[in-house]
Amino acid sequence: MMSEWRTVTTPLTDGLIETLKAGDRLLLTGTVFAARDRAHERLCAMAARDETLPIDPAGQIIYYMGPSPAPPGRVIGAAGPTTSSRMDPFSEAVLKMGVRGMIGKGKRDHATRELLAWYRAVYFATFGGAGAYLAKRISDATCVTFEDLGAEAIYLLRVERFPLVVINDINGGDLYEDALQNRR
Amino acid sequence: MKTRILPAHLITNAVSDLIYKTSFSLPYAVGKRIEEMADNEDTELAKTALRVLVENNSLAAEEGIPLCQDCGIVIVFLEIGQQVVIDGSIAEAVNGGVEEAYRKYHLRKSVVADPLKRNNTGTNAPAIIHVEPAAGDRVSVTVYLKGGGSENMSSLKMFRPTDRDSDIIDYIEKTVVKAGSNPCPPLFLGVGIGGTADTAMLNAKKAVLRGPGTRHPDPEYADLEARIEERLNGTGVGPLGFGGRSTVGGVFIREAPTHIAMLPVALNLNCHSLRYGRVEL
Known part of the structure; x- marks a missing residue:
């Protein structure tokens, strides 16, 4: 990949988050949690009941992803992003838990965009539909909780130079909106 | 018999x-179309996104990852x-x-x-x-x-029989722009026109299976496909919604006889990975 791609590591620091602008490209190395619809539903219901959470999301990044089963000899199967808007209803709850970044694909709702600015968190997209390509940038995957949900369980992933594009920064920037403004 | x-x-x-x-592995025509679109983009992000998809196709086959x-x-x-x-x-x-x-x-x-x-x-x-x-x-x-991401962006509209081509194109543009990155563009867009609501949707599914690089045999519909494509590729949505020229990799219409009061139009938004195959027994 080209030089415009900045190499960063987890956790995302305040200093880094403040510099990120919609359209920036990053190669992320470190750990992220993978969680999608049902894991969000369950985690947020537990938080609403003030129960102790099975993971500590404070300072972490959530990747909206449910992998295909790991073929023999691999840590994970195909591992591309799912549509983020389905997780919009849970944005406030996870941001309150201290989540600093979300990875998925597609637009977020108005409330989520405002919450991202308020909680100083960033929404990233990665390459939708590039399941095999992205699997090659995941070096470890451990199911950490909600194992009964199968592909919808929460996994802790170790990612290596995992490509991210900033969609929503903390100053209200939105790459998807910019793309439509630049129509030919 | x-x-x-x-x-x-x-x-x-x-x-x-x-x-x-x-x-x-993608059907040959699909993979080829993605490569052509990559060559036709001039911003770094649009080009990179399409090249990643080309690489994804070879990796999937070589490494046995879907x-x-x-x-x-x-x-x-x-x-x-x-x-x-x-x-x-x-x-x-x-x-x-x-x-x-x-x-x-x-x-x-x-x-x-x-x-x-x-x-x-x-x-x-x-x-x-x-x-x-x-x-x-x-x-x-x-x-x-x-896949669910693209199927969730499906749409049906019952037009008036007196509505014009341009009304249909406006509706398609609005639907594709609103879907944005969700269905993983560049899309292969199936358009079912006519029949009843259910047949229009079924025809929208069948239409994309005609495959990239083909045109409708009727010149009037072929022209409509080209006009829809041109409009969509001017929206700015681009590969994966990141911006660029390649919002659709092809538009495929399948029409059916309908009622004097009806003009259904159904849209099947398929992601860049149009996965299909056929065999005769």
Whole structure:
């Protein structure tokens, strides 16, 4: 990949988050949690009941992803992003838990965009539909909780130079909106 | 009339093989179209996104990782020659092929048995099966894998018969722009026009299976396809919604006779990974 791609590591620091602008490209190395619809539903219901959470999301990044089963000899199967808007209803709850970044694909709702600015968190997209390509940038995957949900369980992933594009920064920037403004 | 007996297990094998092939490798015309679009982009991000998809296609085949973690719900079209008698249950044969492929090739099982209770069947069966009679003594089996992200962006509008082409193009543009990055553009867009609401949607599904690089045989519809394509590629949505020229890789219309009061238009937004295959038995 080209030089415009900045190499960063987890956790995302305040200093880094403040510099990120919609359209920036990053190669992320470190750990992220993978969680999608049902894991969000369950985690947020537990938080609403003030129960102790099975993971500590404070300072972490959530990747909206449910992998295909790991073929023999691999840590994970195909591992591309799912549509983020389905997780919009849970944005406030996870941001309150201290989540600093979300990875998925597609637009977020108005409330989520405002919450991202308020909680100083960033929404990233990665390459939708590039399941095999992205699997090659995941070096470890451990199911950490909600194992009964199968592909919808929460996994802790170790990612290596995992490509991210900033969609929503903390100053209200939105790459998807910019793309439509630049129509030919 | 001479009849031919076809053992149902041949359908099981065909379905399983087709699922395997299309889960790990794009049809040639689809891969080629993505490469052409990459060459036609001039911003770094649009070009990179399309090149990643090209690389994804080769990696999937070489490394045995599915193209996409959403291995789809299986749609099967069977065209059965009227001289053929199938020995066994068609539904069991098809679903047996689905179960075998998703287990054997480590594909994600995404099908729930009930839309509200949402319990995963654990096998990715049942498939959506469409059976149609045909002439002759052959059976054509088409497998089409559809992911949730793009299927969720489907749309139907019942137009007035007096509405114009331009109204239809406006509606399509609005739908595709609103869908944005969700269905993983560049899209292969199936457009079903005419019939009833249900046939329009079914035709929108069948239309994309004509495949990239083809045009409707009727010049009027071919021209409409080209105009829709031009409009969509000017929206700015671009590859994966990141901005650029390639919002669609092709537009495919399939029309049907309709009622004097009706003009249904159905849209099937397929992601860049148009996964399908066909075999004749």
